Amino acid sequence: MTVRTRFAPSPTGYMHIGGMRTALFNWLYAKKHGGKFILRIDDTDQQRNVDDALAPILQAFRWLNLDWDEGPEVGGDYGPYFQSQRSDLYTAAADRLLAEGKAYRCFDTSEEVQADKEAARENGTPPAGMRRSLELSDAEIQQKLDNGDPWVMRFKVPQDRKIEIHDEIRGHVEWDAALMFDPNIMRSNGSPLYNFATVVDDAQLKITHVIRAEEHLSNTAIQVLLYEALGETVPTFAHIPFVMAPGTKKKISKRDVEKYRKSPAFKILFDLSNQVLPQIGLDEGALNPVMVEFYEQTGFLPAGLLNSLGRTGWSFDETTEFMSLDFLIENFSLGRVVKASAAFDPEKLMSYQAHWMNELSSDDRTERCTPFLQKAGLLPADPSEDDLAKVSKVVESLGDRIKVASDILTYGYFFKDNIEYDAKAFKKRVKKGNVPELLGEFRPVLAELSEWTLESIEAALQQFAESKEIGTGLLINALRIASTGSPAGPGVYDCLVIVGQETVLTRIDAAIEKATAG
């Protein structure tokens, strides 16, 4: 038996981070067992623009390198892979259940059903009146049909039994069928409800392992009954805990982004968002950390996100933290999924991200940073070789200071004509004692350097400091602020070399002027 797993997103216009984790576990399980991973689109409720609403979802999978064996764009033997195109399947299955007496037409109004359920709830009994449509004679039914009375199809729950499953993560779970209501499986307009459609689809797609969020656990009882009624093999279930929002006990949800915006647990992500999005021409509200696209657009590595997703609700052993996708494929198992729900942890994501960024060669990092400079207008769309060489130099000197690719924007001073001074640092390092004078005296030394290299500048500075009988730190710090405006960054000599002799001299002049002005 080949393992077949699936993920069935609705085209909502974005890929949910929690859904991505569920998809990842499905994908991993299929890969690990040499099986197939299927993408099916649950678009029954969707109006138009399915393509537009689906695009970001497919893009998220592509970005993370999670390919699908069957589904949109790639097709497959069990298509179509859009629920909206599979209505025949649902109708046929429903008709069969009806013919076999396993389902019935329910003519009750929704008010009547509601009342039945409420009464049942109060009494703690199964809903008694609910099956009154079953009392109808064939003639009465025909009469109602002829009248055009609306009806829905209900599945007749076999009440004298228990439903038991062995969930790969929860273990043995059972329900008492006597307590269940007959579920609606087809709407009055002939379209299927989720619980029914998903069973028909999973059976027809030969899904062997249904790995999904635990919120579906209660749905499983009715689904098992449906599989049996349809004469299909019940798949193996694995209900994984859902992903909670950091700092909460609630499922992470797009509805709550405004709350997240103020939450300390989300701070690093929204700080990044606020800093980066405007610079790359995106509206601040356009993307948020609930969406996978957010991580792509702010310069995370697939490896970073994947490591984080793979480690929330799953572990390999007591010490392994850094896991590549290959490692995950090799070692993933449902048995090691944690039962309790886990909060997505932005801090930890950053630490994984930093790790994988450091694994990259300087050239790879440069390649990832360049587009951000372009989007921010700090580099032309068609950069010259000199431009690229400069980016490369900057990235190399920045080393592990770049955690996400968009961090390059923090060091925009290498690419701008006008720099902004960090006020505190300027006061502490430049506008202090005789520093402006020293800078003034050192300027001509720099101006006269015929060679502008790390070594020549360092030698000149050391000699100058010695002659003045001052520590090198004084000048070094002053030069950093004067030439970059910022207290953070690569070594000063790197900075000076990259900024360039001419610009350094101009900036020193500007700094001296600013320091002595007021």
Add this chain to the structure above:
RNA sequence: GGCCCCAUCGUCUAGUGGCCUAGGACUCUGGCUUUUCACGCCAGCAACACGGGUUCAAAUCCCGUUGGGGUCACCA
């Protein structure tokens, strides 16, 4: 409320009856390194929800309590 699921440091987790004085990671704190920042290194803070059993032995098994969550649609 009924049904179902869950419960170890702030967070992610290890733990499947003795290797537990409960391990690792992130965060945080202190120190070292250092021309800034970052990295790195060292050290530290910090948890078995509670109550009963079972057992020579329980974080681990059982029962109960409490707490958290899910679900009860002509949504998915």
